[in-house]
Amino acid sequence: AQTVTQSQPEMSVQEAETVTLSCTYDTSESDYYLFWYKQPPSRQMILVIRQEAYKQQNATENRFSVNFQKAAKSFSLKISDSQLGDAAMYFCACLNYGGSQGNLIFGKGTKLSVKP
């Protein structure tokens, strides 16, 4: 069965500094997508960044970047120049091609606090 593991239930970072959130996944598929979603206190899920497994280049989106290690099945999120508005739950998710129609498998989340 496909699984996504986030081993850090909570993380804390000082404003303007950098933090890395960890994620590992397990899938038997060769083609898949990986995502990081942010859930602020409003609880709406917001897509932060996506990575196609066939791409070797790590995705970046402004202050957010990933370190995708396909052989290790690792997909960490780096947030640079952390801002107070980055405080939220962050969920890692995996989407397989084939199988159920586009079903995302989520990790349990990491709660990020940003200290001023």
Add this chain to the structure above:
Amino acid sequence: SQTIHQWPATLVQPVGSPLSLECTVEGTSNPNLYWYRQAAGRGLQLLFYSVGIGQISSEVPQNLSASRPQDRQFILSSKKLLLSDSGFYLCAWSTAYNEQFFGPGTRLTVL
């Protein structure tokens, strides 16, 4: 641009009462639609997904059901709510094999 709506935003219901949560998507055609539940402090659990009108797949057996009467409308229902149905319910849409976009959610409290 595409938008997704959910209502109501908040709902408090007694045990044994019926439930109807609605989700609608604008700005896209024939989307895949999803219902998730999120218990307090936990990740998301997929409840139902739909790839077309009248096509519903259930991921978790329980006393909830889903329907898709129109292309961009997805409804989550229950005939009799249980205490364990309390949670945050999120609707999402996607095109096939792409990222999902989520609605604002409904907070359901069953007393």
